[in-house]
Amino acid sequence: MNFEYNNTVYCVNCDWLQFSVTLNEADPELQCPFGYRLEILPGNNIFKHRAILWDSVGNRHFTLLWCPYSKLLSSLLMTCQFDNHILYGYAIMQTFHLLQSVVSCEFNSMGRIDICCDFETNPRLMSVIRQLWIGDVYVQRKSEGSAFWHADNSENGRFVHCMSWGSKTSEIKVKLYNKTRELGVDEQGVAVEKQYIVDQWQQSGLKVSNIWRLEFSMVTSGQLKVDDKAITLEDVANTRWLVDSFLSLYEKRFVCRYNDYRRKGHHNDDRPCVFLLLPASSAEIKWKESEAEPKASTEAIALLRKLVSLLDMKMCVVDDEMFQSVGSSILQLCNDKGCRSYFKFFLGASPEDWLQERFQQNGTGYHEETPSLKQNYW
Numbered sequence: 001m002n003f004e005y006n007n008t009v010y011c012v013n014c015d016w017l018q019f020s021v022t023l024n025e026a027d028p029e030l031q032c033p034f035g036y037r038l039e040i041l042p043g044n045n046i047f048k049h050r051a052i053l054w055d056s057v058g059n060r061h062f063t064l065l066w067c068p069y070s071k072l073l074s075s076l077l078m079t080c081q082f083d084n085h086i087l088y089g090y091a092i093m094q095t096f097h098l099l100q101s102v103v104s105c106e107f108n109s110m111g112r113i114d115i116c117c118d119f120e121t122n123p124r125l126m127s128v129i130r131q132l133w134i135g136d137v138y139v140q141r142k143s144e145g146s147a148f149w150h151a152d153n154s155e156n157g158r159f160v161h162c163m164s165w166g167s168k169t170s171e172i173k174v175k176l177y178n179k180t181r182e183l184g185v186d187e188q189g190v191a192v193e194k195q196y197i198v199d200q201w202q203q204s205g206l207k208v209s210n211i212w213r214l215e216f217s218m219v220t221s222g223q224l225k226v227d228d229k230a231i232t233l234e235d236v237a238n239t240r241w242l243v244d245s246f247l248s249l250y251e252k253r254f255v256c257r258y259n260d261y262r263r264k265g266h267h268n269d270d271r272p273c274v275f276l277l278l279p280a281s282s283a284e285i286k287w288k289e290s291e292a293e294p295k296a297s298t299e300a301i302a303l304l305r306k307l308v309s310l311l312d313m314k315m316c317v318v319d320d321e322m323f324q325s326v327g328s329s330i331l332q333l334c335n336d337k338g339c340r341s342y343f344k345f346f347l348g349a350s351p352e353d354w355l356q357e358r359f360q361q362n363g364t365g366y367h368e369e370t371p372s373l374k375q376n377y378w
Contacts, residue, residue, distance in 0.1 A: 001239035002204045006277045008119065009204050012243045013088055014236055015215065016114035018081040021105035026075040027067055028103050036061075038102065043067070047079070053102060061086060061095055064103070071312065071358065074349050078105060088196050092237040109345075110231045115246045116215040118179055118197075119276065120206045128275055129176070129212070132256070133160040137273045139174065140255040142166065150181075172218050172253055179213040214276065216249040247281030296338030304333050304343065311358060320359075327355045 002011050030051055032038035037054040044050070048067035054060050066078035086095050099105070121129075131137035133147060142165035149160045161181050166173035184192030189208045191198045201208045226235065226245055235241045254275065262269035296304070307330045310316060316323045334340040334351045343351050 001243055002200070003243060005279050008277060009206055010276075010278070011118040011200055011204055011206070012239075012246050013116055013118075013200075014092075014113060014242055015084065015087065015116045016081075016112055016217070017087055017092065017236060018079065018111040018113075019233065020108040020111060021078050021080060021099075022074075022108045023066065023076045023078050024104045030064075030103050031101065033098065033101050046070070046073075051102075053098070059083070059085060062099060064099075071361075074347055074354065075357065076349070077108070078103070079111065084194065085196055088200065090237070090239070092233060096233055107233055110218075110236075112217065112219050113231070113236060114215055114217045115242055115249065116213050117246055117250075117276070118201065118206070118211050118213050121210050121212050125212070125275070128256070128273060129160065129163075131258075131273075132163060132176070136259055137256050138259055139165050140257055140268070142174070144170075170219070172216060172249070174254055175213075175215045175217070177213055177215075178210070180208060180211045185209070214250070214254065216246065216253060244281055247278055250276065250278060251281055296336055296342050300333065300336060300339050301342055304330065304339050307333065308347075323359060327359070330355065 001013070002009060004010075030038060030040070033053075035056050037056075039052045039054070041050040041052065043065055046068060047065035048069060049065070051064040052060055053062055053064075060083045062083060063081045064078055068075065068077060080099060082092065082095055086092065096107070119125075128137060132139070133149075139145075144167040145163065145165040147160050147164075148162040149158045151157060152159045162175065162177035164173065164175040179197075183194055183198060185198055185208050187209070189198055189202060198208055201211055226241070226248075229235075256273040256275050257268065257270040258273050260270045307326055310326050311323065316326055330343075331351055334343055340351065343354075347354050349357075
């Protein structure tokens with residue numbers, strides 16, 4: 001969505017969308033819609049199967065992964081990633097209906113959402129970008145990051161073209177970079193790739209020669225709430241929602257200050273540094289757990305994880321009574337609403353349904369097994 005504020009045009013979009021769905025059956029037969037090409041491929045180290053849907057002119061629409069190796073993941077879980085051109089074409093809901101024609105499923109939860117804002121730079125903005133690079137300006141509460149630069153004709157002989165903030169374990173990462181350079185846009189406005197992004201800039205009246213992007217990547221967006229509501233596909237497909245969410249992230253996650261060396265512990269007297277001149281947000285983004293939702297104690301969660309992992313031991317797999325004993329302990333622990341909520345979020349089903357499905361796979365006799373992976377996905 002494009003909007004104008006203080007005589008400046010901004011382009012806000014969803015640049016990455018990955019989410020999960022719940023299947024009606026564990027290993028479904030996929031259907032190829034008329035006029036499309038459905039490719040079935042080997043999966044990765046988490047899922048056994050992968051599928052990609054292409055249209056008749058060679059555009060990829062989405063990638064699917066399903067049939068998890070680990071029994072700690074629900075067998076009905078499928079992950080989906082929509083292709084980039086779908087997001088910029090505002091075709092999220094149409095593509096989800098297309099997905100449902102390939103396989104019967106229902107939306108489960110969000111995985112990763114990237115929300116970005118493209119803007120035309122000016123001398124003031126370039127000055128702030130330079131100060132962020134050399135450390136005269138910093139982003140508040142961000143202690144890790146990286147920067148990439150290139151040689152140029154400036155005084156120092158080089159200039160930055162990409163900076164990021166957030167560690168590998170950060171739930172929300174921030175990146176500021178030269179989008180014109182990344183897309184390889186020439187003087188005629190032709191990009192090496194993703195021409196549809198440059199077309200959007202041109203339609204908005206932006207000079208495409210020096211467009212920068214500020215991007216927020218919500219890696220665990222399934223655990224976030226916006227205005228006390230879990231994020232849905234309908235939300236991400238709503239351009240107004242995207243703008244409000246970006247503004248909220250900008251206000252709270254990209255607070256810039258001059259490095260005046262006036263920080264003492266939690267007290268910060270460093271001067272604020274205004275980067276983008278944006279309106280206030282009407283949206284509030286916070287973690288999914290709230291006071292209205294009970295939260296399990298750290299000890300209870302640790303015990304629950306341990307009990308679930310015990311079910312993979314051969315003694316529990318072979319001996320029905322042992323399985324029932326451990327399963328009963330899990331159910332007793334899940335009488336706590338916080339543990340039950342934790343269980344359902346990470347395993348995709350109620351403890352009763354999940355244990356019943358696992359029990360049907362156990363016992364003596366002939367069984368075809370997939371070797372367990374070393375990595376723990378709980």
